[in-house]
Amino acid sequence: MSDRKISINVPVLARVEGEGALELDVNNSQITKVKLNIFEPPRFFEKFLEGRHFSEVPDIVARICGICPVAYQMSAVHAFESLFSCDPGPWVRELRRLFYCGEWIESHSLHIHLLAAPDFLGYESAPAMAKDHAEEVRRGLTLQALGNDILRFLGGRSVHPVGARVGGFHHSPTKRDAHILLEKIRQTLPMAEAMLSWTASLALPASSQDFSSVALRHPDEYPMNSGSIISSAGLNLPIKDFELNFQEFHASHSTALHCLLDGKPYLVGPLARLNLNQDKLPDFLAKAVSSTGLSLPSSNMFHSVIARAIEVLYAMYEAIRILETYEPTDRPYVEVQPKAGLAFGCTEAPRGFLWHRYEVDDKGILVNARIVPPTSQNQARMEEDLRMALTDFGLDQEENKIRKHAETVVRNYDPCISCATHFLDLRIRRS
């Protein structure tokens, strides 16, 4: 029995997304309590949206996250179009898929090369890793910039994109710009293929945990903008029924709400998507996945880094497919007529599905809003994972090693918090 009293405090300066704090209660070398505190920006935006016209919502929700604005915009526009019985048509549908490809590519590439890889290669930081793996880091930056190029193609700019609107897009890109982008993606494709091989070769810890994967499922495609919500435990429901099946509650130690399915934590994100939709990958990509040795479905959260690489490669091929047949249009959007009711939208952000619900009056003014981001859905799962992973790791180890392992575990989820070296304020109370 250990009677160590340990307190690890790693100060985190939170200018933007926020901080992460982890508290552990350890009794007789057993973890009796795990509290992961996450600051969650979307919660504050829900109030800002009340009283706004629906047409303002895409621009406002894009501000929730500076790196993942597309996800928030897409969940919002799909929600209103569904309520207003608006079908923007196949041109918009395809370009929204392209828009999402850009976001997946830039988000996943940055995470893989600069946030996750240092952990698995034994480096303290990305710059330290870059001295020995300059080519790989350059690759990550190149892929991330390519994702931003796709966002700029459709959003007008990669920062705070303004191109999307309810009903479609504000403008139709030129065929010349589409061709330039297409060639850029084609030239960068070998990098994404190399990235998949590289991530599959990383020395990832062996781990197996019992959890439910939850993601969207579409009959015809790997899910991005639409589908029903399914789980590995057999759940299959329309997105409007999310609230009837998923329980959200406020945990006292965190500003983020926790989500449970049937009273239990669950996983959303790239690994969950892949676990549930591997059959929707194109055959050639399925073969590439198989050649990495990755067996799906996977219960090893450390395989999330490979799942992200697979999704980057998928997004690149999907972007090529869409751009190869792209034609500009003089009707990039359709007009919508608001009506009163509840609007539901759910799309697959890089970190997992992002669910929106808006109550709208007959003038299109928002009465209230609810936004459930993937990070809060993963909060309970992260705590459950930490409990298991740190117990397996050994609680009698040096606190610095415990904290680093905890950070690696949390980083698998790529949550919307501080997420690189030394981001966790770790406090262990032992009794």
Add this chain to the structure above:
Amino acid sequence: MNKKIAVIGLGSPHGDDQLGWLLIDALEKQFSTHNDIEFFRCYGSHAQWMRSYQEFAELIFIDAICSDGLPGTLHQINLADLTGLGFYQTTSSHALNLMESLQLLESIYGKKVHATVYGIEIKASAPTTPVSQLVSDSIPLLVKIISSAILSSG
């Protein structure tokens, strides 16, 4: 001017934190005929200017600062003077911050580019608010000051 300069506006769409972008808008017009100056806007991610790092001999960053200073105060920070502070841990899951980005690039390319930050004090900005009158009124003077700095670094 015979060397390439990157001028990067850091910001967000929240209130006065848009200042970096607004200054870039104005400076782009001012230097529209200068092919040796490239302008960028960043919101969290530095990816766009990072991929052209090797082309630049000088980096100028413009950002709003929220500290205890008087709003409107202009700070000029030579990043080379901030030595010995070690690697800055990122505060975001989505991107590296400025110092991390520069350290990363130095590691990859073995090249250190002179970098300066012009920080302008603002009041705290709430989400979805517009730019304040104080900041709007200060833009012409700030453009003049930073333009002189750009020309003198050439």
